[in-house]
Amino acid sequence: MVAAQDPESFFATAPPLRDADAVDARLQEFIARNSNNAGGGGGRPIVCVTSGGTTVPLEQRCVRYIDNFSSGHRGAASTEYFLKAGYAVIFVHRRGSCQPYCRFMPDDSFLKFLDVNEESKVQVARSHETVVKKSIGDYSKAMECGSLLKLPFTTIFEYLQLLRMVATSVSSVGLRGMFYLAAAVSDFYVPWDSMAKHKIQSAGGPLEMRLSQVPKMLSVLRNQWAPLAFCISFKLETDSDILVQKADMALNKYKMNIVVANLLATYKDEVIIVTNGEKNTIRRCNTDEDLEEQIIILLTQKHSKYIYGSQMGATRV
Ligand code: PAZ
Numbered sequence: 001m002v003a004a005q006d007p008e009s010f011f012a013t014a015p016p017l018r019d020a021d022a023v024d025a026r027l028q029e030f031i032a033r034n035s036n037n038a039g040g041g042g043g044r045p046i047v048c049v050t051s052g053g054t055t056v057p058l059e060q061r062c063v064r065y066i067d068n069f070s071s072g073h074r075g076a077a078s079t080e081y082f083l084k085a086g087y088a089v090i091f092v093h094r095r096g097s098c099q100p101y102c103r104f105m106p107d108d109s110f111l112k113f114l115d116v117n118e119e120s121k122v123q124v125a126r127s128h129e130t131v132v133k134k135s136i137g138d139y140s141k142a143m144e145c146g147s148l149l150k151l152p153f154t155t156i157f158e159y160l161q162l163l164r165m166v167a168t169s170v171s172s173v174g175l176r177g178m179f180y181l182a183a184a185v186s187d188f189y190v191p192w193d194s195m196a197k198h199k200i201q202s203a204g205g206p207l208e209m210r211l212s213q214v215p216k217m218l219s220v221l222r223n224q225w226a227p228l229a230f231c232i233s234f235k236l237e238t239d240s241d242i243l244v245q246k247a248d249m250a251l252n253k254y255k256m257n258i259v260v261a262n263l264l265a266t267y268k269d270e271v272i273i274v275t276n277g278e279k280n281t282i283r284r285c286n287t288d289e290d291l292e293e294q295i296i297i298l299l300t301q302k303h304s305k306y307i308y309g310s311q312m313g314a315t316r317v
Helices: 007-013 020-035 075-083 126-145 156-176 215-224 243-251 291-312
Strands: 045-051 088-094 114-116 122-126 148-153 177-181 230-237 256-261 270-275 277-283
Touching: 007 156, 007 277, 020 045, 020 088, 020 148, 020 156, 045 075, 045 156, 075 088, 075 126, 075 177, 075 291, 088 156, 122 126, 122 277, 148 270, 156 177, 156 215, 156 291, 177 291, 230 291, 243 256, 243 270, 256 291, 270 291, 277 291
Parallel strands: 045 088, 045 177, 088 148, 177 230, 230 256
Antiparallel strands: 114 122, 256 270, 270 277
16 A cells, blocks of 8 residues: 555546546536525525445556445435435436435346336336336436435546535535534545556556555545535444444544444444544434434534524534
């Protein structure tokens, strides 16, 4: 493993984001529309939800890559509950990962929820009618209100460039901006300028590779890109003995407002919400429930308190 590059050289050497100008234009339009006071509504608070795992390419013309564990379910479900709570959501997600309002579709085969009727027309199977109707209704509502913007990434390079673009833009909404960083982000990577250009050949025997540390962008997010935003990061561990300690460390080192700590073995059923001086365990009672519903209720309450507290002179929750 090689020491961390500084953030500036990470960005200077990363392959530039494709269609960056078009993405930026959509983002600016989204933020302006949703933070606009016109119409007397006072605008919506804006949250950036990151979701899914980043990849680390091993070759510039990429055949092989290292991946991170994450289906994107947490980010997709959370997006739905943020929208329900009146937020505008910038959904920064891994291409092909779980999407809002599609979580209940069978993932093994779409054929399971389709039928052919007597007139040989394809229709939704009765068994899935309710869930499909509800999903389409909720999705259409979010799209009609213009309160959901989806920005896809695959690699660590794309993810961090998008995060920087969103953060520097969202900083214009100050206290009303939130970051909910549920994506599983690579800690190690191969810098673009030292990466093999073509497919690595196996004829040379075993592969030896040194990975560099990805610069710790949470500090940069907090200190430079969006200093006033309400920041929530996630901490996933496999060892329960170190989980809370690592979450506390992230809270203090990166000055996060909240860290959501979870274990690989139980992350669907239980999380610990770690704030300055407080630890709340949230559990779901049965598998039909979304743990994310409870998480978002708690976080949006804390965000409101943060806005109010900051206006009164306090800075942390
Ligand atoms: O995407 P998913 O629902 O399969 O998993 C969610 C999660 C475990 C990736 C998320 O809760 C999380 O902990 N994200 C941060 C991972 C990390 O520490 O890098």
